Amino acid sequence: MKLGDLAGELNCELRGPPETEIDGVAGIEEATATQLTFVSNPKYYSKIPSTRAGAIVVSRDAPDTGLPTLLSDNPYLAFARAIPLFYRPPSVTPGIHPTAIIAETAQLGENHSIGAHAVIGDGVRMGRNAVIYPNVVIYPHTRIGDDFVAHSNAVVREHCRLGHRIILQNGAVIGGDGFGFAPRADGSYFKMVQSGVVILEDDVEVGANACIDRGTVGQTRIGKGTKVDNLVQIGHGSTLGSHNILASQTGLAGTTTIGNHVTLAGQVGVAGHLKIGDRVVATAQTGIGRDVAPGSVVSGSPEMDTTLWKRNYILMHRFPELVKTVKRLQKELAELRKSLIGR
């Protein structure tokens, strides 16, 4: 593909020869002479002089690259749009594989691909263009919108409702039983029937082996465009707003309310019955045990303001020294007092 055409396709301004031939995309350190790369974070501008890339996407305020360059308001997004121009995943076979089991009462939209051994239960209703890979199980009475993609071994449990353009990676479990047990007087536990559902709004993606539990009574709801990474746990009755990012191995205990545009980095934990405001950022391994105000950036377990946490961390290295200093001060003060007033 010619760089000039690529600039047009990605809606970028071209600096350099439009006839430059590009046949792929790659990271700044791996790119070869016929590949397009990018730098988005100014921290990595220093890597530009040593790249072997044939062309690069940067923002308009980047320094001169010395390479055929595409200028973009959002170089990361432009690069993201370039990837599928050079890569196409294996095609899927239209229709229903003869070994798939589709309940007679299930309704599938047109233009679907249902893989081998997939199972679709009673009363399921699904929109157009579904791609269901082998061994996926859709329990009875779920509702699923258009353009559904479910990778092998993903599961959607009974009665759940999924919007349009939902993507489930392999082994994702939507609507498993919430962890609800009522203690009896003897200390044993009575299983609470988990009668609620999970609702995934449009454009939600759920990572491999991630779990989103159904509510005990009522809903667990994931808002539009929220992305859930591998091995994340979302407890029963949680309500998440739109366009949140939950990175891998993060866990929400249950009945957690999360606003919009929140980022929870990896291995974050959130206790139950809390409210996390809009645009909160929690850095990796943060443990959140109380409400977090909108716009906060928090770290640590239990969480605190990230600036304080960083300062504490630096000071922590001086903790042994501090203890020594205090001991010395005690001694000096005692000596001074003694030498001056005899006690």
Added chain:
Amino acid sequence: MKLGDLAGELNCELRGPPETEIDGVAGIEEATATQLTFVSNPKYYSKIPSTRAGAIVVSRDAPDTGLPTLLSDNPYLAFARAIPLFYRPPSVTPGIHPTAIIAETAQLGENHSIGAHAVIGDGVRMGRNAVIYPNVVIYPHTRIGDDFVAHSNAVVREHCRLGHRIILQNGAVIGGDGFGFAPRADGSYFKMVQSGVVILEDDVEVGANACIDRGTVGQTRIGKGTKVDNLVQIGHGSTLGSHNILASQTGLAGTTTIGNHVTLAGQVGVAGHLKIGDRVVATAQTGIGRDVAPGSVVSGSPEMDTTLWKRNYILMHRFPELVKTVKRLQKELAELRKSLIGR
């Protein structure tokens, strides 16, 4: 259902009109005029005046609710018992789906439902009333009691032994190989054959995508009534007592011994070869690196008494201030000494 009948069913004392019609259950904030709700934790009594519920379950010592009320010694348990009166999960089809593969040497008890594409291996023996959802795999030579429920993609590995009323959520893996490798002199690892088993005693439930590893030699044992949440890891050779709660993403390293009535909140980690006593509570993200005495409540990583941990956390916020104070003290002492004795 009439409230009077509901009171009888749940063994509650009724305060209010027995003919009140109830058609469902819901949380205190979501309940509507024909729904039953509950408050168990006195912390939430303040929510009662604003609920729109048609009736409420509370304990005998709760303040007057101003609503048709069911009084119970255990309102949470009473509410739990009410749920299935208004909700019934989709029924399962009795018998063996024609696409299930059952080894000739497997013995199934009566009244089973074996779903599509399920696989049951050689020599498996299973009790009555098993409900096995599609795509479950039971490896050879397992023994399973009555009333077994295995959701789609759950796996029970060879030779494991499961008691009565076991529930496996989707993707749970019982008896995967323990993580046992013997280092060779050159730093590479020799895989140890994992020849042990997992034993689940009666009434154990295992969450979605949770993993309980078989022993290297000998057993991994989960005691009666213990509940294991999603994405929990239980390492090889661990021994858990009865009626424990292991919340999501908790991990036990291996050869861990846990008593009875223990609660490990979410994302707790326990190192190997430790003993956790009866009734221990570890709060979320606790990292346990040594034995914990019965009845302890611990937090932090590494763990400490929760009271100390909370105090430390409050003090931690004053750490920068403390460092400044010590510096100032040093300076003041030096000045005082100088002004008094000239050095």
Added chain:
Amino acid sequence: MKLGDLAGELNCELRGPPETEIDGVAGIEEATATQLTFVSNPKYYSKIPSTRAGAIVVSRDAPDTGLPTLLSDNPYLAFARAIPLFYRPPSVTPGIHPTAIIAETAQLGENHSIGAHAVIGDGVRMGRNAVIYPNVVIYPHTRIGDDFVAHSNAVVREHCRLGHRIILQNGAVIGGDGFGFAPRADGSYFKMVQSGVVILEDDVEVGANACIDRGTVGQTRIGKGTKVDNLVQIGHGSTLGSHNILASQTGLAGTTTIGNHVTLAGQVGVAGHLKIGDRVVATAQTGIGRDVAPGSVVSGSPEMDTTLWKRNYILMHRFPELVKTVKRLQKELAELRKSLIGR
């Protein structure tokens, strides 16, 4: 089996009667009179006098055991080699189960066992001796070496390349989509097509429900002999060297570079774009947020040298006392100053 023959088989020196009959192996506390046990860590020598084992493997510098004894340079490895002499997992059925779906363009090596409902996609090429358990899915165009073992519900995604002697435990996902999303100006996210692959070099084992994501562009690579435990997350574009140990629930964010012979204990987190040097050890729950030099031993979140971390932890218990001491010092100094110089 006679102990003399066992000594020969394990290449150990025998101290004791060669005709001792051994019919199994077990841990030091569980072993019975006809079983072989071992002690490797000198910490556990104290358990030897009370064992009921029939024989024991120890190192040459262990104290006298009072039992028929096998002396080994590596008693743990010798014990590991003894296990399969007394245990053989259920045999697998040679050939292809009639319900498995093998694409016409897939090429399987000789001597394979393909279980019920397994699915092998277009263009897959696989070596000799593959053992594929029921419900495994191999996506199109993967390349897999000899002696492959994939347990039920494991998945290998399109285009991934696996070396020889790879073992996948149940539910492991190799090559799921990386968590790559480019933010748009309105705060919503654009899904980046994940066009890269995962490469597993020879002798890699991946635990149950662990996830290794494909690169966005380029590779995620796991070096020879590296062992990945259950529920581990390896983010897209990470590069791991040889003979590393990643214990359960550890997570690597993405584009992480790890050397050789590294040990990450359970629940460790590593942020993106970092370099972890050879032979680094991170203790459980460590949170790594910057590069770690070869040979370091680190703990804490954020990580610090383990020696410092331990000292801090001990001092932490004295933090409340330290705060009190500083307050008292302030008061004493003020009083002293006042009594001496009147202010």
